[in-house]
Each structure stands twice: as structure tokens, then as C-alpha cells.
Amino acid sequence: MADIRFDGKVAIVTGAGGGLGRQHALELARRGAKVVVNDLGGSVDGSGGSSAAADAVVAEIKAAGGEAISNGSSVTDDAGVALMIKQAMDAWGRIDILIANAGILRDKSFSKMDMADFELVVNVHLMGTVKPVKAVWEIMKEQNYGRIVVTTSSSGMYGNFGQSNYGAAKLGIIGFMNTIKLEGQKNNIHINAISPVAATRMTENLMPAEVLEKLKPEYVSPGVVYLASEEAPTGAILTAGAGAFALSRIYETEGVYLGEGGLSVEEVRDNWAKIADPSGQQAYVTGGEQSGKFFRKLQGG
């Protein structure tokens, strides 16, 4: 099969001044994409800011013979997001790919967590994904083409001590994807999620150096770049790290029909093992499939 190329395609990568985003931007540019490198350039907790980080990645792309533009906006700032889109459209007239990668951490156990830190993390990850997607959506619809990759986390899908704010935001992003994957389909807009594990400043204090060495961001980017390609599926959650790749799905068990008459709390308790039985479980593509199952069971199917 032919190599995957992005010649003539325009990509925006948010939070691409360092870590994973930088690597995604470099790989897209290496394969021919013109790239807007966005990064607020703040610290890992979201404080501060400068366009120096984005500028440096643009310089790297240009030094390698690629095309790139720097944008230092925050993904939560409406005017900044609008500017990022305008820069891409003015320079290249289209936007084919959006990688929503920007993010911060404000970890604390839920008891100790300030609500301000909860709201900030949800805002940066969730609204900082939604706003750039909203800003490219009509452009992609008009083009009848778009590839969007959002960034989730095992903390959202499975939990991680001290990350209730981050986990809520990261699974919120999956909820967002699950609906817009349906709404984008008729205009050939595919949206997928990456759940990475990589050695970046976000994780540098969490693991020993020899483990971090095996978790280079460049081991994640091939998955992201595949999800940004014409051949990408839609609605997938790709997990990636250390060179390993897998899919994560939300499964629902077949469950039981307990009937309408005499239904009680105790019946739910007494049938818990059957409700939880994984045999025949399925990953639905739309919410309506769940209701469909309920009605099938009601009719004795």
C-alpha cells in the first residue's frame, strides 16, 4: 500500500509547542501537511504564556523544509481561536485536520481540590477542544472533508487518583466525540480520539527515567497521524504508548428483562450477576441502539 501523505492538506495542532503535540505537528509536516502550530506556552498547570514554544516548533518544521505558522492563542479564548483559524485560512485557504491536544494538570485529591482548579481543567481540556472544533466545523462541512483527533486519557476512561477534574474533562471529550462523529458523517468529517501514554513534562515526575525512556512521544504520533489521514475510521478511541496500540470501547452487557409488573429493588439486586454478565456485550455506535435493545427485550426477543 502507498505511504500516507498529507500534501496539499492543512492541519492545526493545538498545544504543539512541546510534548506530544510537537511530535504530531512534526510528523504531519514531514509527510507534507502545512501546519498551524498552536501553543499558549504556559507551565504545566496552565499559568503564564508566550508564543516562544510554538515559534520554536515552526522553526524546526521550516528547517526540515516544511511549511508552518505559529499561533500563541489559548484554546479557551474565542478571539484567539478565531485568529488561529483566520491564520490558516488566510495562508492556505482550507483546514483539513485538527488535532486538539492542548492541556494542563491541576492534580489534587477530590477532598482538597478547589472548585476553581476543577473548572479551569475542564475548561482547558473540554471547552479548549470544543471551541477549535466549532471554529473549523463549517469549514470542514463546506469542504466535505475533515479529520479531527481529540485527546482523551486513561484517567477519564478508568480513573486515576488525584485527577477527578482531568478525568471528568477527558471523558467529556469522548461524549462530545460520540455525537459529532454522527453529525459529521454525511460531510466526510471523521473524528477519533487518542489516549496516549508518553514521557512529557506532564508525566516526568510520575515514573523512573528508565521507564520514561521507553515512552517517547514519537511512539504515539504514528497513531494520531493515521487517525488524521483519509483512511481514518470514525469514533474510535485509540490507546497508544511505548509502541503498543489498542482500542478502547464502552461496552454494554446484554442484561436481563425483569418485566413491568411487580418490578422491585430486590429483583434488581437478585439479578445483579445476570445484569453484569459480559457474554454478548456490545459497543454501541448510537444511543438509540441501547433503547432498541430494551424494546427487543420487552417484546421477548
Ligand SMILES: NC(=O)c1ccc[n+]([C@@H]2O[C@H](COP(=O)([O-])OP(=O)(O)OC[C@H]3O[C@@H](n4cnc5c(N)ncnc54)[C@H](O)[C@@H]3O)[C@@H](O)[C@H]2O)c1
Ligand atoms: N503524557 C501523557 O502520558 C498523557 C496521557 C494522557 C493524556 N495526555 C494528554 O496529551 C495532551 C498533550 O500532553 P503532553 O503530555 O504532551 O503535555 P505537555 O504539557 O508537554 O503539552 C501540552 C501543551 O499544551 C499547551 N497548552 C496548555 N494549555 C493551553 C491552552 N489553553 N492553549 C493552548 N495551548 C495550551 C502547553 O503549553 C503544552 O505545550 C494533553 O491533552 C494531555 O492531557 C497525555
